[in-house]
Amino acid sequence: MNIKNLLLHSDAPKPSTSVQIDNERLPLDSKGVFIWHRLGKPMSAHITGLDARMILDSRGNPTVEVDCFVDGALLGRAAVPSGASTGAYEALEMRDGDPSKYLGKGVTTAVNNITDRIEEALVGLPVDEQRLIDEVMIELDGTPNKANLGANAMLGASMACLHAGAAVHELPLWKYIGGVAGGLMPVPMLNILNGGAHAASNVDVQEFMVMPHGFDTFEEGLRAGVETYHALKKELKSDGLLGGVGDEGGFAPNLPANEEGLKYMVRAIEGAGYSVDQMGIALDVAATEFHHEDGYHMDGKVLSSEDLADVYSGWLDAYPILSIEDGFGEDDWTGWSRFTKREGHRVQTVGDDLFVTQSERLAQGIEIGAANAMLVKLNQVGTVTETLESMDLAASHGLNNVISHRSGETEDVTIADLAVGTRAGQIKTGAPARSDRVAKYNQLLRISADVDEYRSPF
DSSP states (O other): OOHHHHHHOOSSOOOOSEEEETTEEEEBOTTSOBOGGGTTOOSOOBEEEEEEEEEEOTTSOEEEEEEEEETTEEEEEEEOOBOSSOOTTSOOOOOOOOTTSGGGTOOHHHHHHIIIIIHHHHTTSBTTOHHHHHHHHHHHHOSTTSTTTOHHHHHHHHHHHHHHHHHHTTOOHHHHHHGGGOOOBOEEEEEEEEOGGGSSSSOOSSEEEEEEOSSSSHHHHHHHHHHHHHHHHHHHHHTTOOOOBOTTSOBOOOOSSHHHHHHHHHHHHHHTTOOTTTEEEEEEOOGGGGEETTEEEETTEEEOHHHHHHHHHHHHHHSOEEEEESOSOTTOHHHHHHHHHHHTTTSEEEESTTTTTOHHHHHHHHHHTOOSEEEEOHHHHOSHHHHHHHHHHHHHTTOEEEEEOOSBOOSOOHHHHHHHHTTOOEEEOOOSOSHHHHHHHHHHHHHHTTOOOBOOOO
8 A cells, every 4th residue: 555545544443423412413523523613602713813922942942822812802822842853854943043033043934924924814714623724724834844834833823723712612622622532641751861962961862751651540650750750869869970950851960871871760760669560661762863874873882773773672671661762763764664573562662753743754654564653743743633633544553642742842731631632641741840841740630630541551
């Protein structure tokens, strides 16, 4: 099956087009979600305006915030994240490039694109028709990578409209996204030790995360993860290695080798009073960052793709690793598929830079069995609808979806609701430190008061 057909067809059962509610057959959209305005809700909830501004992200860099007005009232607001280790195939994040302002990272052009162009295109549309809203923007942009309007401009508008749609229907965002499917609390991946592009250390692996998957509730799992974070602090301090933290709130020590990070993770888990059966380890290697023409540069050595796979297999034998993200470069399809075939039965292999949340790249990976999970980042593709489409494609072919933040974050908590509403089952959103990360965990705690379901994906 070619890629085009793979995008259009799936062997998995298709969602129903309707659902029986109170003796009435009610329509679902292509995602299996209620078409809410057909449930007796007023049809007058139309977009009447957008506003946008520059705000600062967690690294002190400019980003975009968007307000959505419905029938004259401010009902939706969203802020756009930004990545540091970005894949080459991500949608374009529009920056001004003026070195005299914010070191060239200003977003005035993106803001103006929202207020001058996107607003005009969206005013008058029903705010609860998310697919229509996003398709109008995609057509207006007219490029494959959002180069005309900017993915940051489009995503800000898309998410703001999503929030406004939820407000119109007086629904929490997770329920508006998930509809009748209900919610599932995700197992968190807490990035407690930072390296790579996210830290000023000598550690190549970008993220060492704990996954509290062996608990009955989200609250219990989060508590265990937080306690493990503090236990790691104690272990590093006792060895004279406690310094600052990285972009995502994890500790950032210099270590003699990457494997030492794994040893500290086990020490922290056990030091917090938990077993490795309750608390596993997840890695974001971000191998694209140290992949060069001559191979992978790790621990002062140059490794082939096969050599690197052997390193990972050795780690799997010795440590409770549940998930490896971006273990190979974004164009090393052979390395990916070979490793997933060899080790995919005992570890989750997650494509981030490999897939960049885009259906076309994901379809290539599905064809060759490159990975068994996809990392989901809204700003890699640029709209809510395209994100959900990629997630659907992944799930229909047996791949896990892992909802993710970016290293440059804001107080926006959309991804917490997205994880619960889509029943993704996993979320990575940093250490339990820094308000930009903690905001997501706090939102999940709020949601957990209404959503009980929590289970290990492993």
